[in-house]
Amino acid sequence: MLEESPRAVVRDSVGVGLAVGAYGVAFGAASVAAGLSVLQTSVLSLLAFTGGTQFAVVGVVSGGGTLATALGGGLLLGARNTLYAMRLAPLLRQRGLRRFVAAQGTIDESTAMAVARRDPALARVAFWWTFVAIYVCWNATTLAGAVGAQALGDPAKFGLDAVVPAAFLALLAPRLRNGDERSRDANGADTAARSRESLRIAAGAGLIALVLIPLTPPGVPVLAAAAAVLLAGRLR
């Protein structure tokens, strides 16, 4: 990471942006399969622009959940972007209106690419290029996935029902891996203990959700699992 040129940072950022943005196809398809229109699907990607939340919301819709449970799960998942913004604010040092543009681009990948740079100037380059590359690619592929899924018809026939849990698992895995980029905290510190704790939390939340599926309305198992974690955190 030493003596990195701005050009190399741009290249890496655009590369990550295109690779990550491509899975907008999976979101577009899952969203239309859940019953949202192509327009609603695209509006979510353009305005909400945070993959985990978008998958969560359409996941609850497809399961027949209520507006409150879909929104609750989605916003809880989106709350991590608040933490990212707090980390990026002193790094990007944006004033006035540009802060409100930077806010929209504050997601997992742009944060990871920015905080990986020691030089604040390079961090800014990484943030903006990753944001723009993902934004363009994510929205284009969302539309492609939505239109494609609408043309295909029955989503189950094409295995789209397996795509959503697979997508969540792929989003979860980096947070469970020891020493992985995304599981690092702001100081770059990471420990095996932290990773083991994440595994315990994941197993506990999964179990709570499984038990509650037949007992509660759709959407509630996910929120209850999150609430249990809040509680476990307080007891410590």
Next chain:
Amino acid sequence: MNLWVLVLATAGGCYALKVAGYLVPARLLDAPQVRRLVELLPVALLAALVVVEAVASGRHLQWDAARLAGFGAAAVAVWRRAPFLAVVVIAAVVAAAARQI
């Protein structure tokens, strides 16, 4: 459910959460409880979502063989550190193939 209300509320809420991080004092982040919570919350939510999406159908547990086959193949791909797009394509292809059998 009115899907437009959900779409717009999600969009507005997500943007507000992002903007909030630029407006609150940075020292809030110094509290270890806050940091821990924001790190662990996505882990719990995503794990619960994996389970619900894999085996729930509304309020019922539904052990759909094809869906689980696709999910299982995707889990192996995740374990082998396949890229995101490969994981979801494997899930769809295996589930679709299993459904044909």
